[in-house]
Amino acid sequence: MTRLDIDFAPPSWRRSLYRVPAWAWFAGALGVALSVTAAYSCSAALQRQAASEARWRLAQQRVMAATQRPAPASQVLIAPAQAAAVNAAILQLxxxxxxxxxxxxxxxxxxxxxxxxxxxxxxxxxxxxxxxxxxxxxxxxxxxxxxxxxxxxxxxxxxxxxxxxxxxxxxxxxxxxxxxxx
The missing domain is CATH 3.30.1360.100 (General secretion pathway protein M, EpsM)
Known part of the structure; x- marks a missing residue:
């Protein structure tokens, strides 16, 4: 004989929760866990991006500071023999x-x-x-x-x-x- 589910009680949210099958509870819990994991990953990615942008701004400020101050003029004396060798190599190239x-x-x-x-x-x-x-x-x-x-x-x-x-x-x-x- 087959089982008959006859329920004459008035509908309520407690009864609805009681009648939800176990696989639906498992799917819901899995969905919540995945949502929490995704939110955490997104938060970590945003923090990494903010840190990267801060490093980029700092590097850009360093470059701007380096280009604003004049570089010290240094004169490198090249021996005539070395200059001739470099010029010969340039001619060959x-x-x-x-x-x-x-x-x-x-x-x-x-x-x-x-x-x-x-x-x-x-x-x-x-x-x-x-x-x-x-x-x-x-x-x-x-x-x-x-x-x-x-x-x-x-x-x-x-x-x-x-x-x-x-x-x-x-x-x-x-x-x-x-x-x-x-």
Whole structure:
């Protein structure tokens, strides 16, 4: 037989609370616990944010104070040798590598093998060591380099030799190309 819940008592809040199932009480308690935890976490986050803003304002005040007072002028004496070394390094770093590479790439045919590039930033000179199979290709390469806007007519042959020990007997040559203003 099934149980019948017959209740003729007048409705009241006590009766309503008594009739609430246990899982609803558990869910309510869990909801309250989660709400308290969330409120605590929010409060802690707001405190951390306020502390961070206070540190940021303090750092900003320090920066403003540091920029308002003049910094003491200190003169650092650099030895001439050290200044020359720094200037030489700056010259090497400021080489027009992209322009040099573009000029060489557009002038170098497949028959020429570039072996070495030795730039001298102070003299604005690029020494090129290359190999080819014959003197005609070498002369044509020099003419191509002279047609480049970066080098102009400032390309000259320094030396050339035939490698007799190699079975293909390549012609190795060295050029000097000046870039920039004449």
């Amino acid at each position: 400021n080489l027009p590598w992209r322009d040099l590479q573009d000029a060489l790439a557009s002038a170098t045919p497949p028959a020429i093998a570039l072996l070495a590039l030795e730039p001298d930033a102070r003299k604005r000179v690029l020494k090129i060591t290359a190999e080819t199979t014959g003197s005609d290709a070498m002369v044509a390469y020099i003419a191509q380099l002279k047609q480049q806007e970066l080098f102009g007519e400032r390309v000259q042959l320094l030396r050339h030799e035939i490698n007799a020990l190699d079975p293909h007997q390549p012609l190795r040559f060295q050029l000097e190309a000046r870039w920039g203003m004449p």
